[in-house]
Amino acid sequence: MKPGLFASGAFVLVAFMGWQTSRISPITNPTTRISGLDVHDESASGSLLGQFRTNLTAWLWLHADLYLHNGVSLRPITPAEAKSGVTVQGPANDGHENLDSVASVTVIPSKDRDFRGLFGDAEREIAAYKDMHGHNHNDPEQCLPLYRLMTWLDPQFIEGWTTGAMVFARDRSPGGTKRALSFLTEGLGENPESLDIMTEMAYIHLTRKKDYTTAIPWLEKSRALGFSHRQNLSEGDRTALENAYRWLCLCYRDKGEPAMVRQVATEGLTIFPDDNALTRLMEKAGEHSGRNPAEADGPRSRA
Amino acid sequence: MKLRVYRALARGVVLESIRRKDLWVVAILGFLIMMTAGVLGFFGMQGLQVFIKDLAVSVLGGFGTIVAVLTACRMLPDEIRQRTLYPLLSRPISRFDLLVGKLLGAIFVTWIAFLMLSALTAVALLSFHIHFELIMLQYLVCKMLGLAVVCGLGLAFSLYMTPAAAATITFIFAFGSSMMVHALTMGYSGASPVGQVVMKSLNAILPQLSLFDLGSRAANINWAPVPIWVVLFLFGYGLLYIVAMLGVAWVKFWRQPL
Numbered sequence: 298m299k300p301g302l303f304a305s306g307a308f309v310l311v312a313f314m315g316w317q318t319s320r321i322s323p324i325t326n327p328t329t330r331i332s333g334l335d336v337h338d339e340s341a342s343g344s345l346l347g348q349f350r351t352n353l354t355a356w357l358w359l360h361a362d363l364y365l366h367n368g369v370s371l372r373p374i375t376p377a378e379a380k381s382g383v384t385v386q387g388p389a390n391d392g393h394e395n396l397d398s399v400a401s402v403t404v405i406p407s408k409d410r411d412f413r414g415l416f417g418d419a420e421r422e423i424a425a426y427k428d429m430h431g432h433n434h435n436d437p438e439q440c441l442p443l444y445r446l447m448t449w450l451d452p453q454f455i456e457g458w459t460t461g462a463m464v465f466a467r468d469r470s471p472g473g474t475k476r477a478l479s480f481l482t483e484g485l486g487e488n489p490e491s492l493d494i495m496t497e498m499a500y501i502h503l504t505r506k507k508d509y510t511t512a513i514p515w516l517e518k519s520r521a522l523g524f525s526h527r528q529n530l531s532e533g534d535r536t537a538l539e540n541a542y543r544w545l546c547l548c549y550r551d552k553g554e555p556a557m558v559r560q561v562a563t564e565g566l567t568i569f570p571d572d573n574a575l576t577r578l579m580e581k582a583g584e585h586s587g588r589n590p591a592e593a594d595g596p597r598s599r600a
Numbered sequence: 601m602k603l604r605v606y607r608a609l610a611r612g613v614v615l616e617s618i619r620r621k622d623l624w625v626v627a628i629l630g631f632l633i634m635m636t637a638g639v640l641g642f643f644g645m646q647g648l649q650v651f652i653k654d655l656a657v658s659v660l661g662g663f664g665t666i667v668a669v670l671t672a673c674r675m676l677p678d679e680i681r682q683r684t685l686y687p688l689l690s691r692p693i694s695r696f697d698l699l700v701g702k703l704l705g706a707i708f709v710t711w712i713a714f715l716m717l718s719a720l721t722a723v724a725l726l727s728f729h730i731h732f733e734l735i736m737l738q739y740l741v742c743k744m745l746g747l748a749v750v751c752g753l754g755l756a757f758s759l760y761m762t763p764a765a766a767a768t769i770t771f772i773f774a775f776g777s778s779m780m781v782h783a784l785t786m787g788y789s790g791a792s793p794v795g796q797v798v799m800k801s802l803n804a805i806l807p808q809l810s811l812f813d814l815g816s817r818a819a820n821i822n823w824a825p826v827p828i829w830v831v832l833f834l835f836g837y838g839l840l841y842i843v844a845m846l847g848v849a850w851v852k853f854w855r856q857p858l
Contacts, residue, residue, distance in 0.1 A: 364650050368820035377790050404782055412788045412800065413781075415833070416808055422830045423742075425816035425823060435821075442648045 354451040361443040361460075365434045368425030371401035378402065383410065386429035403429055437464040448484065455533060458484030459497045466501055474505040492530075493537040495519040499544060509548055516545045520561070527568050539569050546578040555582040605693050606701045613675060613705020614712070622671065626713040629663045630720040649730050650820060656721045657815035661743060663717055665774045668710040668747045672754030673766040675702050676853075695854050699755070699846055706751040711744055734825045739818040742831065745838045746812025750774050752845035753807060759852040778810030807841060 363370065374385055385400040405426045411417035420426070444461030447454055458481060465477035478501055485494045499515035502508040523530065523538035530538060542565030549557035562579035566572065617623060636655075679685040688698060718740060725732075753773055757766035784799045791799060811834060817823040 360651065360654065363654075363816075364820070367822070368816040370816075375786070378786075381789060406785050410789065411785055412796070413785065413803055416781075416803065416811070417785075419811055419830050419833055420808075422826055423811055423814055423817070423834075425820055439650060443651060 351451060351454075354447045354454050354457065357443050357447040357450070358454075358457065361440040361447070364440050364443070365437060366429070366432065367435050369427060369429060369432075370404035370425075371429065372404050374400050374402045384430065386432065389431040389433050401429075437467055440464060448487075452484075452487035455484070455488060455491050455493050458488070458491075459493050462497055462501065466505060469505065474501060477501050477505075490522055491537075492519045492523050492534045492541065495522075496537040496541045496544070499541070503544065503548070509552060513545070513548050516541045516548065520545060520564075524564065524568070539565070539572060542569070543572070543574050543578070546575065550578065550582070558582040602697065605697050606704055609688075609693075609698065609701020610705035610708055613671075613702055614708055617671060617705075617709045622667075622709070623713060623716075625670075626663075626667060626716050629666075630717055633659060633717065633720050633724055649728070652725065652728060653730060654815070654819035656725055657739065657819050660714070660717055660721055661813060661815060664710065664714040664743065664747050665750055665771075667713040668706070668750040669754050669767050669770045669774065671709045672703075672706040672751040673758045673763045673770060675706055676755065676758055677763045696846075696850050699849050699853060703751060703755050703842070703846060706755065707748045710747045710751055714744060714747060733818075735814060735818050735823060738826050738831065739814040742812045742814050742826075742834055745834060746809055749807060749809060749812065749838050749841050749845075752842040756845040756849040759849050759856070773807055774809055777807055778813075780806055781808060781810065808837070812838065 371386065374383060379385075379400075383402060386402050387400065403426060405411075405420055405424055406417070407428065408417065408421070413420075441461065441464055444457055444464060448457040448461065451457070462477040462481045462484070465473055465480055467473065468476075478498065481494055481498050481501070485491065485498070488494060495515045496519050499512040499519070502512040502515070519538065519541040523534065523541065526534075527538075542561055545561045546558050546565070549555075549561060559579055559582040562575045562582065565575045566579070569575065633656075636659075676685075679688070685698075689695070693701075722732075750770065750773075754766060754770045757769050760766070761769070781803060784803050788796060788799050814826060817826070
């Protein structure tokens with residue numbers, strides 16, 4: 298065989314494989330991520346091709362986090378550090394939702410926990426470093442194109458949709474809320490069975506618009522879907538489902554429907570038996586506080 | 601006298617690099633930068649300025665390091681294999697002078713490539729109306745110093761192992777030293793006293809190449825320029841490390857049968 302013919306044939310095959318990537322998208326990124334099913338068990342080629350897209354999205358995700366912190370790198374605090382008294386460098390309470398999902402410290406250590414002497418001093422001057430106790434975030438608007446880009450690259454990347462929506466929703470004007478909801482609707486179009494997006498949708502309706510009528514159906518849908526898949530939920534969906542149960546209980550409590558609170562809490566406790574919030578809400582199910590759930594102690598860690 | 605020797609040797613490395621069309625690699629990398637910029641332009645730049653600057657400094661750092669490693673790790677093994685080293689050593693120059701001259705040549709080739717890439721990147725950034733601050737100049741100067749240290753490392757390793765192995769090890773240090781150092785700082789407080797001594801020693805020996813990278817400050821907004829004492833410290837540290845690497849290379853080269 299002539300080399301030219303061989304090379305052309307190989308290129309045609311590569312191009313064909315490239316065109317077919319959209320067909321394996323449902324395999325690499327199922328609409329409902331089931332933790333018991335890993336794509337590499339089903340399709341090795343699907344796993345390989347999906348990897349690049351996922352890596353790029355993860356890279357953008359990390360960079361979005363960096364820009365929010367003006368270049369200062371943070372990492373989760375280790376149990377040993379927490380035990381030895383190292384304090385979490387959390388954000389300031391500025392009235393917005395917390396965009397930092399984990400308790401973090403700076404990657405470059407502060408002077409008091411750095412053994413490197415002059416090297417450490419120089420690095421703190423050279424790299425983007427500052428004390429991040431009670432830190433503020435850069436204008437998240439700057440990161441919005443990145444959330445757009447990452448969800449465009451990987452529409453099944455749920456955190457991109459939900460965190461992007463939170464960034465939109467930091468603008469508490471009707472326009473900001475509208476943009477957040479529109480972003481989530483777009484995400485839901487790509488991931489029609491994502492519990493996280495549904496719960497987020499309800500959260501924004503409740504906290505920004507105090508709109509129980511729209512929020513409750515979203516939470517109920519999340520609850521029904523989550524309950525039917527309760528054995529196979531991913532970590533993210535489990536958290537979303539737990540939040541959906543809590544918000545639903547609060548909504549029904551404030552609507553003066555204690556029977557519904559009991560019903561939802563009882564069902565929730567079968568999946569999350571250690572949830573103190575649900576236990577408390579069930580105990581107080583007969584009482585109607587009249588508080589707005591949006592103003593109550595939110596179930597979300599970021600609220 | 602020595603300066604003339606070093607200049608002639610360094611010039612030889614630069615000419616050899618041009619003859620081998622190494623700088624074509626730079627041109628291709630530059631073309632990639634422009635292509636990437638074009639693709640990003642297609643998506644629109646609104647709000648992406650920091651991202652683009654970050655991408656630019658990452659690409660510059662990465663490509664600069666690739667050129668430094670490939671140039672430094674191939675020079676002497678190629679000269680030995682092609683037996684072009686004999687005519688050089690038949691002249692009245694010592695083996696140490698040869699090492700210094702070659703290293704200077706590798707550094708110049710790397711700097712030329714880096715500056716070419718920087719110019720192309722600057723054009724790409726300016727086309728997006730992204731402005732530069734003083735810290736960007738500091739970034740360039742410190743990065744060039746860091747690339748010189750990478751050349752020193754590559755040259756030293758190339759005398760102890762094959763060029764491919766030397767390039768691999770140098771790449772590991774160039775891209776991984778920051779991770780290694782941060783791992784040491786994380787583990788230090790929990791380590792035993794003996795472990796802490798080992799960690800301190802490792803930290804002292806490891807090339808702290810991340811110190812030469814001001815990229816995170818240059819890409820993000822409102823960071824003040826680095827104090828002058830830090831730049832002087834980097835200059836001193838870089839020079840010291842290069843001299844140390846030259847020493848390591850000389851130990852092997854001065855009695856090496858050719």
